[in-house]
Amino acid sequence: MAILEGKKAIIIGDRDGIPGPAIEACLQSAGAEVVFSSTECFV
Amino acid sequence: MDLENQKRVKEIADQFGPENVIVVLGAAEGEAAGLAAETVTAGDPTYAGPLAGVSLGLLVYHICEPEIKEEVDAGIYDEQVSMMEMVLDVDDIIAEMTAIREQYTKY
Amino acid sequence: MNNSVLKGTGYVLVHVPGMLMHHGTTQTTERSVNPDSDYLKELPGHIRSYEDCLAYPPNQTYIGNLSIEALSAIEEPWFDKKVETPSRFGPFGEVMPEDEFAVLMQICDAFDLVHLDRGFVRNVKPKLEAHPLITASMHALIKEGQDSELIRKQVEREHAQPIIVGDQLVGYVKRAHDVDVNLSAHVIFENLVSKASEVLTILHLLKQSGLDPADVDYVIDCSEEACGDMNQRGGGNFAKAAAEIAGLLNATGSDTRAFCAGPAHAVVEAASLVKSGAFKNVIVAGGGCTAKLGMNGKDHVRKGLPILEDCLGGFAALISENDGINPEINLDIIGRHTVGTGSSPQAVIESLVTNPLTAAGMKITDVDKYSPEMQNPDITKPAGAGDVPEANYKMIAALGVKLGQLERAELPAFVKKHGLRGFAPTQGHIPSGVPYLGFARESMLAGRTENAMIIGKGSLFLGRMTNQFDGISFFMQKNTRKESPSAVAAPALITDLPVIGVAVPDSESGTEMIRSAVDSARKKGYQAFLIEGDDCLDRMEEMLKSGEIDAAVAAHYAFPVGVATVGRIQTPALGREMFLATTTGTSATDRTEAMVRNAIAGIIAAKTCGIAEPTVGIANVEGGRQCGRILQTLSEKGYSIRFAESERADGGVLMRGNDLLRGSADVMVMDTLTGNLMMKMLSAFTTGGGIESVGYGYGPGIGERYDKRILIVSRASGAAVIANAVDYAAQTVKGDLLTIARQEFIKANKAGLQTLIDEVKQRSQKAAVPKTAAPPKETCTEEIHGIEVTELDEAVEALWSEGIYAESGMGCTGPVLMLNHARIEQATRILRDQGYVR
Numbered sequence: 001m002a003i004l005e006g007k008k009a010i011i012i013g014d015r016d017g018i019p020g021p022a023i024e025a026c027l028q029s030a031g032a033e034v035v036f037s038s039t040e041c042f043v
Numbered sequence: 044m045d046l047e048n049q050k051r052v053k054e055i056a057d058q059f060g061p062e063n064v065i066v067v068l069g070a071a072e073g074e075a076a077g078l079a080a081e082t083v084t085a086g087d088p089t090y091a092g093p094l095a096g097v098s099l100g101l102l103v104y105h106i107c108e109p110e111i112k113e114e115v116d117a118g119i120y121d122e123q124v125s126m127m128e129m130v131l132d133v134d135d136i137i138a139e140m141t142a143i144r145e146q147y148t149k150y
Numbered sequence: 151m152n153n154s155v156l157k158g159t160g161y162v163l164v165h166v167p168g169m170l171m172h173h174g175t176t177q178t179t180e181r182s183v184n185p186d187s188d189y190l191k192e193l194p195g196h197i198r199s200y201e202d203c204l205a206y207p208p209n210q211t212y213i214g215n216l217s218i219e220a221l222s223a224i225e226e227p228w229f230d231k232k233v234e235t236p237s238r239f240g241p242f243g244e245v246m247p248e249d250e251f252a253v254l255m256q257i258c259d260a261f262d263l264v265h266l267d268r269g270f271v272r273n274v275k276p277k278l279e280a281h282p283l284i285t286a287s288m289h290a291l292i293k294e295g296q297d298s299e300l301i302r303k304q305v306e307r308e309h310a311q312p313i314i315v316g317d318q319l320v321g322y323v324k325r326a327h328d329v330d331v332n333l334s335a336h337v338i339f340e341n342l343v344s345k346a347s348e349v350l351t352i353l354h355l356l357k358q359s360g361l362d363p364a365d366v367d368y369v370i371d372c373s374e375e376a377c378g379d380m381n382q383r384g385g386g387n388f389a390k391a392a393a394e395i396a397g398l399l400n401a402t403g404s405d406t407r408a409f410c411a412g413p414a415h416a417v418v419e420a421a422s423l424v425k426s427g428a429f430k431n432v433i434v435a436g437g438g439c440t441a442k443l444g445m446n447g448k449d450h451v452r453k454g455l456p457i458l459e460d461c462l463g464g465f466a467a468l469i470s471e472n473d474g475i476n477p478e479i480n481l482d483i484i485g486r487h488t489v490g491t492g493s494s495p496q497a498v499i500e501s502l503v504t505n506p507l508t509a510a511g512m513k514i515t516d517v518d519k520y521s522p523e524m525q526n527p528d529i530t531k532p533a534g535a536g537d538v539p540e541a542n543y544k545m546i547a548a549l550g551v552k553l554g555q556l557e558r559a560e561l562p563a564f565v566k567k568h569g570l571r572g573f574a575p576t577q578g579h580i581p582s583g584v585p586y587l588g589f590a591r592e593s594m595l596a597g598r599t600e601n602a603m604i605i606g607k608g609s610l611f612l613g614r615m616t617n618q619f620d621g622i623s624f625f626m627q628k629n630t631r632k633e634s635p636s637a638v639a640a641p642a643l644i645t646d647l648p649v650i651g652v653a654v655p656d657s658e659s660g661t662e663m664i665r666s667a668v669d670s671a672r673k674k675g676y677q678a679f680l681i682e683g684d685d686c687l688d689r690m691e692e693m694l695k696s697g698e699i700d701a702a703v704a705a706h707y708a709f710p711v712g713v714a715t716v717g718r719i720q721t722p723a724l725g726r727e728m729f730l731a732t733t734t735g736t737s738a739t740d741r742t743e744a745m746v747r748n749a750i751a752g753i754i755a756a757k758t759c760g761i762a763e764p765t766v767g768i769a770n771v772e773g774g775r776q777c778g779r780i781l782q783t784l785s786e787k788g789y790s791i792r793f794a795e796s797e798r799a800d801g802g803v804l805m806r807g808n809d810l811l812r813g814s815a816d817v818m819v820m821d822t823l824t825g826n827l828m829m830k831m832l833s834a835f836t837t838g839g840g841i842e843s844v845g846y847g848y849g850p851g852i853g854e855r856y857d858k859r860i861l862i863v864s865r866a867s868g869a870a871v872i873a874n875a876v877d878y879a880a881q882t883v884k885g886d887l888l889t890i891a892r893q894e895f896i897k898a899n900k901a902g903l904q905t906l907i908d909e910v911k912q913r914s915q916k917a918a919v920p921k922t923a924a925p926p927k928e929t930c931t932e933e934i935h936g937i938e939v940t941e942l943d944e945a946v947e948a949l950w951s952e953g954i955y956a957e958s959g960m961g962c963t964g965p966v967l968m969l970n971h972a973r974i975e976q977a978t979r980i981l982r983d984q985g986y987v988r
Binding site: 002003004005007009010011012016018019022023025029031039042 | 044045047048051052055059063064065066067068069070071072075079083101102104106107110111114115116119120122123124127131
């Protein structure tokens with residue numbers, strides 16, 4: 001069963017890992033609905 | 044996790060129902076990924092934000108985990124994430140995330 | 151068109167545990183959300199002392215005392231390691247303690263908003279007055295202070311922000327408006343901290359670059375604060391506010407904002423302003439940020455570490471017209487993250503690193519060093535952000551693998567070779583690319599590094615105006631002007647055929663003899679000409695300044711203290727070439743310091759004349775042994791010196807009279823008066839003490855910050871010596887005396903020159919002379935002779951305390967005191983009364 005399809009996705013990206021918009025593009029291609037996307041910055 | 048982000052996670056879980064929500068992380072290392080995952084499942088371990096003492100038990104993955112990678116369009120994944128796969132310690136991230144999911148995820 | 155150059159940098163840290171506890175947002179947020187939290191209770195136990203903060207290895211690296219290589223050799227983590235002999239001041243700046251900084255904030259407050267405790271001011275003011283860079287006009291701004299009761303009332307009842315030093319309430323910053331939040335005490339506090347630390351950094355930059363403050367044209371502030379009121383919240387302008395306090399009278403400026411990428415944007419702007427010809431000298435500067443203090447404190451406390459984010463950071467760089475020496479900012483290679491780039495990490499690195507390199511026909515391996523975000527991993531790793539610089543290097547390498555420029559197996563080797571360990575505090579804009587500029591400049595000047603790419607990145611999305619990421623990168627390279635004759639018409643000519651002016655007033659052999667000397671130099675192929683007239687020395691200086699001549703041969707010319715000349719002779723009988731260090735001028739007023747500096751000057755002169763590793767001997771005169779010991783230590787600590795051996799049976803580095811005649815060392819080190827004596831004897835022995843007929847004359851003036859090529863001959867120098875002096879002068883141009891001098895002093899300073907000298911001085915100066923402030927500057931056209939060199943500075947201060955402006959200098963017959971002609975009678979009387987002259 002697909003994990004992402006049809007799910008409401010929350011993205012907590014990281015400026016020094018994978019930033020929010022990059023994850024957003026990935027999840028949309030898998031059929032998830034992105035309801036919130038943010039990028040954290042520790043530095 | 045940032046206090047504002049904790050607030051939004053809580054609101055979204057209330058609005059759509061926790062069983063319909065998935066959290067996907069982009070943290071730079073295993074420990075940080077684990078802390079964020081713990082926050083959206085067991086509650087804020089630092090007891091600072093709106094999720095302190097709130098166990099949402101949400102489904103949570105890191106974008107580099109194989110389960111997620113498998114479902115994402117390969118071309119887009121390559122363009123957006125593949126380079127960072129070489130940079131991050133993916134094995135450590137997977138280990139941390141798996142441990143948190145096994146312990147706290149309810150859905 | 152010529153690229154601009156990086157002429158200097160400034161790096162400052164301010165240790166502020168009081169601000170960390172009371173103004174860092176992690177702590178203030180916790181205090182409002184969770185006032186009884188364990189974190190707040192444990193916090194005080196994790197605060198470092200000033201001494202610990204100073205000895206913390208990355209901090210010593212930030213101010214230039216510990217090289218990045220030496221830091222990398224220390225096993226991580228670093229928080230439990232200490233540098234053995236930490237120093238507050240370094241080649242790039244300093245680590246200032248919080249008490250002095252509180253007074254500096256008050257100095258920088260132009261609206262009567264900062265008030266300090268009366269007793270606190272009384273204690274701390276002398277410290278700032280003793281600070282080598284805080285100017286007299288800044289001292290004058292220190293206010294007396296208020297009673298502690300009033301201060302308490304302001305903080306408790308009037309919304310003032312407390313200034314706390316060592317647990318004591320010592321002052322406050324009050325709000326500048328009752329309603330406008332943009333002028334609240336909190337915002338004013340943050341902004342004044344940024345301004346004050348920026349001022350301090352600019353002062354260090356000026357000192358290091360030797361630039362006259364009046365020559366700065368423009369300042370670009372690149373911090374992350376905003377100043378303004380409710381009608382123009384980010385109105386500005388920190389740059390001009392800081393320039394005012396730093397005394398940059400001819401500068402204007404503006405603020406550039408781009409989150410952490412701000413400094414990289416600002417350097418590109420500054421380089422463009424200079425290259426376009428709009429301005430000659432542009433300073434880029436950014437002060438520190440209170441909000442980020444202790445940002446990751448919770449993680450540090452949780453892991454039992456001291457709170458490592460206890461310092462404000464300051465950064466400054468001077469971008470100037472191409473001088474043919476300093477490293478260039480090459481504007482042909484600029485990486486930019488554009489609106490269309492997107493935010494995937496590979497797109498970001500492509501836009502900032504590989505795209506600009508590919509466009510310039512280069513591969514990632516063609517860049518010697520990359521300086522991305524240089525955050526100290528000691529701070530970020532425990533906070534879950536990993537090793538930020540290392541992650542950046544891995545990203546660059548990984549992209550190189552994707553582009554086929556690198557094998558995957560070469561990835562770790564690439565990171566090691568082209569990367570640097572992070573050492574900068576997490577003060578937002580401070581660590582982003584620019585912390586390496588100081589080391590890069592030194593390394594390129596010394597020829598160890600060819601080029602570097604500086605990468606600034608910024609998280610624009612934190613401002614909630616856009617989801618865009620941002621970044622800009624620029625390329626720094628060794629000065630190329632000499633290697634590309636097409637760049638400008640003049641330099642190629644200068645390098646091949648230096649133009650030498652000869653200015654010898656009052657020669658004992660008459661003008662005709664000088665003329666024939668110049669003719670004979672011309673016949674040897676030099677472009678030499680005579681500068682005639684009573685004002686020939688003034689005109690010579692003008693010609694040097696305008697570039698009309700590249701070097702000058704002069705007699706009767708006074709150097710400032712700190713500069714001494716290195717003579718060059720051929721020994722009698724054996725004809726060995728030997729450098730006498732030194733023969734005129736004063737490299738320092740302390741005898742031992744002077745001899746040590748003479749040795750370095752001698753090495754510089756010998757290297758300029760093509761001797762790669764000159765042997766150094768020390769004349770057996772008073773102070774010789776002590777000088778020898780210091781040079782030995784310097785050599786052991788990294789300033790490698792090849793010592794000569796006396797040719798007498800018992801050997802040793804101390805040279806006897808026989809060795810002087812035999813030329814047992816390439817460089818003979820001695821005090822200047824002895825050197826002068828030797829020079830005259832070895833030049834005039836063939837004429838029985840008449841005119842000086844052999845050798846190259848008294849040589850070029852060399853000093854740590856001296857930037858002219860002026861060589862000395864005496865009024866008894868004959869035609870052959872003057873012709874040889876022209877040859878020696880040409881050699882200072884071809885051999886690039888000024889660059890060699892700069893490099894040698896940088897190396898010697900790195901090996902601890904100043905510390906060694908200070909130790910000696912402390913021993914010799916039993917009581918420190920109280921400092922008197924100089925009265926307003928006057929034109930100095932007259933000289934007073936006959937003052938003992940050791941008393942010269944005292945004599946200057948004696949005149950200052952009587953309101954007479956005077957400067958010390960060195961004439962060819964000994965020390966001189968220079969002053970305005972209208973003051974000469976009064977000054978002579980004062981000096982006679984006080985026993986300085988007869």
